[in-house]
Amino acid sequence: MVPVSLRGAFVDLVLGGTCAGCEHPGLSLCATCRALLTTATPYRAWPDPVPAGLPPPMATAEYGGAVRGLILAHKEHARYSLAGPLGEALALAVRATLGTRRAAWLCPVPSSPSTVRERGHDPLRRVTSAAAKHLRRQGFDVRPADALAVVRRPEDQSGLSAQRRAANLAGAFAARSRWAERLTNQPVILVDDVLTTGSTLTEAGRALSARGIPVLGCAVVAATRLRASSGS
Template identity: 75%
Template sequence: MLRDALVDLVLGGRCAGCGRPGVSPCPECGRALAVSTPYRAWPEPVPVWLRPTTATTEYAGVVRSLILAHKEYGRYSLARPLGEALAVAIQGALDPGRAAWLCPVPSSPSTVRQRGHDPLGRMTGVAIRHLRKRGYDVRRADALAVVRRPEDQAGLSAEQRAANLAGAFAARSRWAERLTDQPVILVDDVLTTGSTLAEGCRALASRGIPVLGCAVLAATRRRAASGS
């Protein structure tokens, strides 16, 4: 895309993962996303509303750099490898052969304007196309809206993050009836304390929308992980 070309011009065509000259991600950094076995990732403590969460990989090193380059610096071409890696976690969250609606955690309109794009939305779209090609009946449901923009989460404890996010999301009325008794997977890019996902689960449950589970591309190392 044009923006990627401009970024490459400024940066000299460097990999967002390791900084080496060339395409992004380079083959070596791309292998960091080539994970076939997702795992169950639980924060400690576990927020009350959080449903079982499946992650593809750890939020560290190359993966962290690639996510941030796409999310904060507009490296749009990274949406494809990141979205395909996210699909691994979504597939792990599905019951075998089961269909589901995928609901991405929303960003506030001002945040989307500031970034110039909706990174999670892009990744979710890639994941859906990737999974549908493999026979999964998954569809996107933009069932959540930001109704109160929380403060910056940086430096907050798990308890402070939960309080900061309380009431931040609400289920969209037009989706409430459509998703009743339908399996829904809540999707995000990164799991830290689980407060964001828990608030999303709460908002959906308050309108009678069941959440089958959550799926994230990456989880921080301090999460307790066990095989799923």
């Protein structure tokens, strides 16, 4: 059987594909853009200002340029082949969050059912699964936990200030009852694709903490430049 990567390369060659990150003709992900995701050094990505209660956030890349293009191509245009490289990037942030630990649950920030239907897929769940598989191949006991649900769909966050984002997201998430007991006293890492103001991750963490589920930290593929320079 021909590997998926080779089939994708063949299709790109025949149909004239372009890199989703830099739009260079050829493969759907060129070597240069792949390196932005898979060879970066994770860093503390505290937003500025820091929302009260935000678990320590770790990011792999800065959200902009080619990285932004890759995330949007996967999320909004269903370029499924990008889930693997994006998962590797998320895995780097997760591994940095783990520190000396070897096990944790990965809890993705959920999208509303209507958003998933509109997109035709759940991009973050796909990337989270890819990250978990990548880490398990490295010997980590890391598994996805679909522990959060959207209970109130917030308004569009575009253009909102950090303060208005926090108010918009208040009460948007709740922990699923079937996961609450399972995750009690278990290390949990919140994961998302992009960190902007930190409001979404803060509210997601609050929803888990309200059910007695401790959050070790947050891991994201990329963070915007709205972060403190000192990393504190």
